[in-house]
Amino acid sequence: MSADAALANRVAKNARHLGRWARREGLAAWRVYDRDIPEFPYAVDRYGEWLHVQLFEGRRALEDDAIEAHLAALAQALEVPRERVAFKQRRRQRGLAQYEKLAARGAPFVVGERDLRFEVDLLSYLDTGLFLDHRETRARVRAEAAGKRVLNLFAYTGSFSVYAAAGGAAQTVSVDLSQTYQAWTQRNLALNGFDDAQRHRLVQADVTRWLEAARRAGERFDLVVLDPPSFSNSKRMQDSFDVQRDHVGLVEQALALLAPGGALYFSNNRQGFRLDPGLAARHACVDITAETIPPDFARRRPHQCWRIVAATGNSPASPWTKAKTRRESSRS
Helix, strand or coil, X not given: CCHHHHHHHHHHHHXXXXXXXHHHHCECEEEEEECCCCCCCEEEEEECCXXXXXXXXXXXXXXXXXXXXXXXXXXXXXXCCHHHEEEEEECCCXXXXXXXXXXXXXXXXXXXXXXXXXXXXXXXXXCCCCCHHHHHHHHHHHHHCCCCEEEEECCCCCHHHHHHHHCCCCEEEEEECCHHHHHHHHHXXXXXXXXXXXXXXXXXXXXXXXXXXXXXXXXXXXXXXXXXXXXXXXXXXXXXXXXXXXXXXXXXXXXXXXXXXXXXXXXXXXXXXXXXXXXXXXXXXXXCHHHHCCHHHCCCCCCXXXXXXXXXXXXXXXXXXXXXHHHHHHHC
């Protein structure tokens, strides 16, 4: 069997298995293959009728001809026209490289995730506008959002805000420094019928500076989502940001905005990240990473996630946990 055939066979097998699951879940966007075979260091995601293929840089660079043969094999195995395969190379990046413009003109389209809709663009940026690995985290936020004031920090394109709105949030506030991504959040909210600007507020600001201003203004939220980049040195930020170095102060600032009984979801995708022991000692920090990794990302842990309650607050069982317990009890 040729190398290309081995890749095609593995991808086709994954697609048959995970495709049934994705249809049951109502997912148009899901991961088909994630570096299963070391010789083929690709991550392959299906977005409707498109494929998004990322090559992860290794010690040995692949030749252009080999890459093209692999892409053709992937397209054939998944029955997608070659021209609908978006290809990118992942290199070790610092700063906001994952958000930088790649193409002069992209081709945005809409995909469904369960009963919600999101705009994605596979060509313009390194990332697509929708982080597929946080699907279950978004579901948790939706389950807890009813009647609550929800704050989405480093909001990117607002998927957490859309889920919170779908869960009946009384208010959502989405904070991000990028005007481009705030406009994208606005479109995602409107796509799902949540276009009330007073109820779903967008704030273009440096998150760290905004948090301090919000604390002084006495703002309070019942649910906070904090999913910062691993590293940022945007020219519009006051200082550079490194999630390992700076997460303690950032988390403490976010916790300061929690109303009594509120909760913070803190996550990041920094490989080797370690939560500060002092932070864990001061607050109720529950590692929920395993519960937030969906089946299509089970091969590799793409992020870490904690549910944190401030030391001064109580930690009631979340609606998500209660619902899960009820489902498990009904099956026993």
